[in-house]
Amino acid sequence: MAANKEMRSVYTETLIELAEKNNNIVVLEADLMKSQGTVKFMEKFPERTFNIGVAEANMVGIAAGLSALGKIPFAATFGCFAGRRVYDQFFISANYAKLNVKLVGSDPGVAAAYNGGTHMPFEDLGIMRNIPKCTVLEACDQVSLRKLMIKSAEHYGSVYMRLHRKPVEPVYPENEEFELGKGKVLKDGSDITIIANGAIMVHEALAAEALLQKEGIRAAIIDMHTIKPIDKDLIIRYAKKTKALITCENHQVVNGLGSAVAEVLSENIPTLMARLGINDEFGEVGTQEFLQKRFGLTGIAIAEKATELLKRKI
Amino acid sequence: MITEQELKQLSAKARDIRILTIDAIGFLGVGHIGGAMSLIEILTMLYYRHMKVDPKNPKMRDRDMLVISKGHAGPALYSILADKDFFPKDWLHTLNQGGTRLPSHCDKNLTPGVDMSTGSLGQGISSAIGLALANRLDKINSKVYLIIGDGESNEGQIWEGAMAASQFKLNNLIAFTDYNKMQLDGYIHDVMNIEDINAKWVSFGWFVQRVNGHDMFELDMAIERAKREQYRPSMIIADTIKGKGCFFAERDLSNHNMSFTYEKAQEAISRLK
Numbered sequence A: 001m002a003a004n005k006e007m008r009s010v011y012t013e014t015l016i017e018l019a020e021k022n023n024n025i026v027v028l029e030a031d032l033m034k035s036q037g038t039v040k041f042m043e044k045f046p047e048r049t050f051n052i053g054v055a056e057a058n059m060v061g062i063a064a065g066l067s068a069l070g071k072i073p074f075a076a077t078f079g080c081f082a083g084r085r086v087y088d089q090f091f092i093s094a095n096y097a098k099l100n101v102k103l104v105g106s107d108p109g110v111a112a113a114y115n116g117g118t119h120m121p122f123e124d125l126g127i128m129r130n131i132p133k134c135t136v137l138e139a140c141d142q143v144s145l146r147k148l149m150i151k152s153a154e155h156y157g158s159v160y161m162r163l164h165r166k167p168v169e170p171v172y173p174e175n176e177e178f179e180l181g182k183g184k185v186l187k188d189g190s191d192i193t194i195i196a197n198g199a200i201m202v203h204e205a206l207a208a209e210a211l212l213q214k215e216g217i218r219a220a221i222i223d224m225h226t227i228k229p230i231d232k233d234l235i236i237r238y239a240k241k242t243k244a245l246i247t248c249e250n251h252q253v254v255n256g257l258g259s260a261v262a263e264v265l266s267e268n269i270p271t272l273m274a275r276l277g278i279n280d281e282f283g284e285v286g287t288q289e290f291l292q293k294r295f296g297l298t299g300i301a302i303a304e305k306a307t308e309l310l311k312r313k314i
Numbered sequence B: 001m002i003t004e005q006e007l008k009q010l011s012a013k014a015r016d017i018r019i020l021t022i023d024a025i026g027f028l029g030v031g032h033i034g035g036a037m038s039l040i041e042i043l044t045m046l047y048y049r050h051m052k053v054d055p056k057n058p059k060m061r062d063r064d065m066l067v068i069s070k071g072h073a074g075p076a077l078y079s080i081l082a083d084k085d086f087f088p089k090d091w092l093h094t095l096n097q098g099g100t101r102l103p104s105h106c107d108k109n110l111t112p113g114v115d116m117s118t119g120s121l122g123q124g125i126s127s128a129i130g131l132a133l134a135n136r137l138d139k140i141n142s143k144v145y146l147i148i149g150d151g152e153s154n155e156g157q158i159w160e161g162a163m164a165a166s167q168f169k170l171n172n173l174i175a176f177t178d179y180n181k182m183q184l185d186g187y188i189h190d191v192m193n194i195e196d197i198n199a200k201w202v203s204f205g206w207f208v209q210r211v212n213g214h215d216m217f218e219l220d221m222a223i224e225r226a227k228r229e230q231y232r233p234s235m236i237i238a239d240t241i242k243g244k245g246c247f248f249a250e251r252d253l254s255n256h257n258m259s260f261t262y263e264k265a266q267e268a269i270s271r272l273k
């Protein structure tokens, strides 16, 4: 795989790969096909592609109907709309009806950059996590995206997946295998555990690990690609091992990854922890780089938070 | 009736606003050029002939208000607000940059003169209805103007609003459809057709007029008539051209959100002069 490939190309290629093997795979879009890059899918499978226009709620309802008769719909829009604008349709028509809709929300958090505050989802994972039985995912690189999409297609049940469209540095080797609900240990360590999800934060967590290593701090890094169901065993194992944890998310700290980890810890093994993410703020316009600094979503900020936390560790 | 002289002045103003907008987007290097260019004449006609606004008192209670429901056209409005001294002109070069007060999508809390925050398509019609109802309650005799996109008209909320404005007999609401025939993924009729658009609005109980959205005279006449309407909300369906006046963007199917250099922007500007 070419390094730093656009994630959206992987999204479309994987849809084509899935559709070649399974006639039931269908793709729905809401006038963002050019942005998501699924035009290539449409060229290959025109009869299995539905552009619903700027009508996200309609798209999700249609996807639910398609899935009731055995189709496996991947329906995509920006994450802000996939979360806020179609929540009731996804909740009722897809999840409550126990159907099989794969809803994809692109441009997670600060990745929405120039589209600004209205387009910046800091809450999508949180609200999706509140839907009973819904699987909630965010891949951090090309390999994990492809493998998690394949697993999602095999899994019966609705899934919400965040999609980072831009190029990212690969994290995993091509042959890495994934399971829904099973986090990945990217680096082992004994002083502190850093749990992150998504392309931006997993890469920043890895950068933080390098910074901490210079200070003699051995940090374990976990890619928690599935935040629901959350990998309880892995969290407990690393709580026992490192006795301090930090979560890092491109999302509100409320009800996202930080909350999910805190729930596991406080009920099973109360452990020193800190959550890094968005603290009760709306998004803003700017470059992704500017916004990462503005909201403290950087490797430096993670390393600082880790150092602070370690001062409290006895 | 509008004079030849006034029409000439308004056309010249529209050209200036177009130039400022191309310059601002070009300075950043990327932006929603297509949908900004298509409504320049509508905005110019509103702000330089019809709307009662006061740059020194942007929140004046009895001002006329505008909701740009297709919030991605914010940069076109910013050029007008800057030209009218709602804020310094040099703000235009901060468009979309971190910390700016001129974000890609209209934001009522950041930009003086912007009446409603928009960006999630379909929502502006409902907030415009709310403004119009509040004006009626407060016996304020001003107008609420609304601009929606043709692609935006795919949204169900547009038609919920269409029903409600008619139910409430909101003759103080004057809406435009920027009918540039294109949405993000292509031509409207290829993606999600909205025809028969005249018949749709008529059947929802609106006073419907059809104009060339780049013709100052037609726009003025239609707005005058809409202002005189006694019972119904008004829909002015404006046939426009996406990217109008910006040579490299005009009618280009990928003109929704384009990257272009500042040099290219200057070339487009020199062709307008």
Ligand SMILES: Cc1ncc(C[n+]2csc(CCOP(=O)(O)OP(=O)(O)O)c2C)c(N)n1
Pocket (backbone or CB within 6 Å): A030, A031, A032, A054, A056, A081, A085, B034, B035, B036, B038, B070, B072, B119, B120, B121, B122, B148, B149, B150, B151, B152, B153, B178, B180, B182, B183, B184, B242, B256
């Ligand atoms: C609810 C919602 N869905 C999707 C988008 C992304 N989007 C922004 S503009 C656009 C196309 C709009 O087409 P149209 O209304 O015709 O705008 P114009 O041609 O005037 O630019 C889309 C899909 C959005 N901003 N809001």
Ligand SMILES: [Mg+2]
Pocket (backbone or CB within 6 Å): B149, B150, B151, B178, B179, B180, B181, B182, B183, B242
């Ligand atoms: Mg349009």
